[in-house]
Amino acid sequence: MIAAQGAFLHGAAQAAITILLAGMVLVLWRMVKGPTAADRVVAMDLLSVLVVAFLVTLSIHTGQATYLDVAIAFACIAFLGTIALARFIERASRPADENSASDNPQGQDRSQGGPYD
Amino acid sequence: MPLLMLNFFIAAVFTLLLGSTRISAFIVGFMLGYFILWVSSPLYPDTRYFKKLPKTLNLTAYFLTELLISNFRVAWDVITPGHISQPGIIGVPLKARTSLEIFLVSNLVSLTPGTLSVDLSEDDKILYVHVMFLEDVEQTRSQIIQGLERRILEVTR
Amino acid sequence: MTEYIAAIFLILGSLFCLIAALGVIRLPDTLTRMHAATKAGSLGAGLVALSHAVFFQDSGIFLRAVFIIALLLLTAPVAAHLIARASYRSGVPLSGRTKIDELKKK
Known part of the structure; x- marks a missing residue:
């Protein structure tokens, strides 16, 4: 599908994957620690961008163009998730609904935040 | 924008005629198509396509350079120990009226120099912007209006 | 030649991603973290997607990479605006360095 690629770019892709994984660990730390729900949503938004970059790098590394399609689909879905969480925070913080602006959104961070809580 | 579609069509035909799948062929075809349309421009008396395209390119170039500069500045604040940032929220009166213009202004504000659009007033006239390096309030405000909004309005109007 | 340009873009892009992650850790309050x-x-x-497009100049892959860039540039500010408004309205405290807050006066 893709022509044979040089060893230099291959090494660069490996370095980039390492850097991106380090970034993901840092973001996950903010997600666990984040004092407010908004901080956690920011961290999740950045995490999804990092995952998109990671998928594109993986596509360079393996030479499989299919990963690009995965990245496109993931970017769309992550955007919808971020929007939903932002609206949720905004509604939960209305004075009419006083119980816990900060407790419920944590429950929403289920997939990434779960194992670290 | 029928001329824009025509220009893309010429580029696509040029690419197919070459039998190539490379993107450079498409770009050459687009430039060739622009030249052809420009030569034949007396045929389309009331089009603003030839004025708008350079202005769109101007906006894009301005936006990309600002994106790079702002990123290096934020990166510098993140890497060096201690903080040099002076955040603040200012209100910017908008001249943009239609929803497309407001959308473009608030999105590009979010992507350029240390600014982030936070809220829009009820009557859509004031955009509240969070600024990361706020040295002079009036200067930052006029920078957003003169630098960014003026260029966007040149393209959309 | 294109290989070296692509590699530079790739490393630069991943370094910017790392800086974003460091910024989320280090900066003082939610709104500056969002910057x-x-x-x-x-x-x-x-930049990572651009590096992919530069190296594999095949038009199908180029179009997909351009689509990814357009998607990122379109969705990132919209999501940021919504999160910023939500966090401001839910009363997230601003950093002590904040100079002026014109939104509060209303």
């Missing part, structure tokens, strides 16, 4: 997350994050991912 790092939106701008450095989308620029980094955009």
Whole structure:
């Protein structure tokens, strides 16, 4: 599908994957620690961008163009998730609904935040 | 924008005629198509396509350079120990009226120099912007209006 | 030649992603963290996609990479605006360094 690629770019892709994984660990730390729900949503938004970059790098590394399609689909879905969480925070913080602006959104961070809580 | 579609069509035909799948062929075809349309421009008396395209390119170039500069500045604040940032929220009166213009202004504000659009007033006239390096309030405000909004309005109007 | 350009873009893009992650850790309050997350994050991912497009000049892959960049540049500010408004309205405290808050006066 893709022509044979040089060893230099291959090494660069490996370095980039390492850097991106380090970034993901840092973001996950903010997600666990984040004092407010908004901080956690920011961290999740950045995490999804990092995952998109990671998928594109993986596509360079393996030479499989299919990963690009995965990245496109993931970017769309992550955007919808971020929007939903932002609206949720905004509604939960209305004075009419006083119980816990900060407790419920944590429950929403289920997939990434779960194992670290 | 029928001329824009025509220009893309010429580029696509040029690419197919070459039998190539490379993107450079498409770009050459687009430039060739622009030249052809420009030569034949007396045929389309009331089009603003030839004025708008350079202005769109101007906006894009301005936006990309600002994106790079702002990123290096934020990166510098993140890497060096201690903080040099002076955040603040200012209100910017908008001249943009239609929803497309407001959308473009608030999105590009979010992507350029240390600014982030936070809220829009009820009557859509004031955009509240969070600024990361706020040295002079009036200067930052006029920078957003003169630098960014003026260029966007040149393209959309 | 294109290989070296692509490699430079790739490393630069991933470094910007790392800077975004560091910014989310280091900066003082939610709104300044969002500055790092939106701008450095989308620029980094955009550079990585650009590197892919530069190296494999095949038009199908190029179109997909351009689509990814456009998607990032379109969705990142919208999401940032919504999160910023939500966090401001839910009363997230601003950093002590904040100079002026014109939104509060209303």
